[in-house]
Amino acid sequence: MKRREFLTAAGAGVAATTAVAMPAIAQSMPELKWRCTSSFPKSLDTIYGAAELMAKTVSEATDGKFQIQVFAAGEIVPGLQALDATQNNTVEMCHTASYYYVGKDPTFAFGSAFPFGLNARQINAWFYHGGGLTLLNEFYKKYNVYMLPGGNTGGQMGGWFRKEIKTVQDLQGLKMRIAGIAGQIMSKLGVVPQQLAGGDIYPALEKGTIDAAEWVGPYDDEKLGLQKVAPYYYYPGWWEGCASLTFFYNQAKWNELPKSYQAILTSAAAQANGDMLANYDSKNPAAIQRLVKAGTQLRRYPNEVMDAAYKVAQDLYEEIGAKNPDFKKVHEAARAFRNEEYLWWQIVEYTYDDYMVRARTRG
Incomplete structure (x- = not known):
């Protein structure tokens, strides 16, 4: 075959290959x-x-x-x-x-x-x-x-309150925006849970329709303006690690x-x-500093409240799991995984963070 005939034949072959390939590509995209x-x-x-x-x-x-x-x-x-x-x-x-x-x-x-x-x-x-x-x-x-x-979101805050929470008794009768299973736990501690969309939280707090609300954390909460209508800001959000x-x-x-x-x-x-x-x-570090400078009162949940909520949570999981096999199956898997993770966390992650927080405080 002459060189010109070879190139012509090769070109035809490439064109034929392309003609086959292009529709396949087009179909996949x-x-x-x-x-x-x-x-x-x-x-x-x-x-x-x-x-x-x-x-x-x-x-x-x-x-x-x-x-x-x-x-x-x-x-x-x-x-x-x-x-x-x-x-x-x-x-x-x-x-x-x-x-x-x-x-x-x-x-x-x-x-x-x-x-x-x-x-x-x-x-x-x-x-x-x-x-x-x-x-x-x-x-x-x-x-x-x-x-x-x-x-x-990472770890969340524990909500905005119009009054301080020092004991479980202080939760009695509080109307709080808190959803889902956390709301069920709070209900057993005396809270009246309310489910509201994010945009409805500020007016409800401002009007006194609710006494407390949780949303996310400093950056988003500041955007909603919650610091203007409730002075006490609690942590940690135990319902949302x-x-x-x-x-x-x-x-x-x-x-x-x-x-x-x-x-x-x-x-x-x-x-x-x-x-x-x-x-x-x-964004959260700068936001929490702005909130505190503007007068927000940071408060840690008392151990009494945390312990009471933890016990209620475990009892509730057993209660739901006894009636709902899907819940029981997924909860047992997630809980087992969490417990294994904390075996590792307590060796390195927690100890490193604890030291660095203390070192920062010492300057």
């Missing part, structure tokens, strides 16, 4: 437009911003072929209806907190936090390497959704995705998950 409803307002840039980061990452990773538009709470459905909208395919996905839905089943708590549970690093270890995600997604199948972690945020995907829509898109969504969710925690860790 379809153009999709999804909607993600958030349970949070845009003003909470730490939480709402995680969903925006996820959407931006997905778009860039697919050269704009997979677009996800994020909607704030109330723009499509109210914040506490995000899961329902995803279940029934009003939207393809949502960004929310799993424990908002313990009214459907208390097992939903474990996707976010449970009182006296895991801290942020521990829950991520449980999700990704301790079997937590597998367990939870077995449960979430019953609600037609698939879940990926979508952020974490961390709070993991959740991406829920409609199960059928998730299953329809090409494997490449599922992988991109998984990676984008993981990026949002880590970024949110770093964001809070970066």
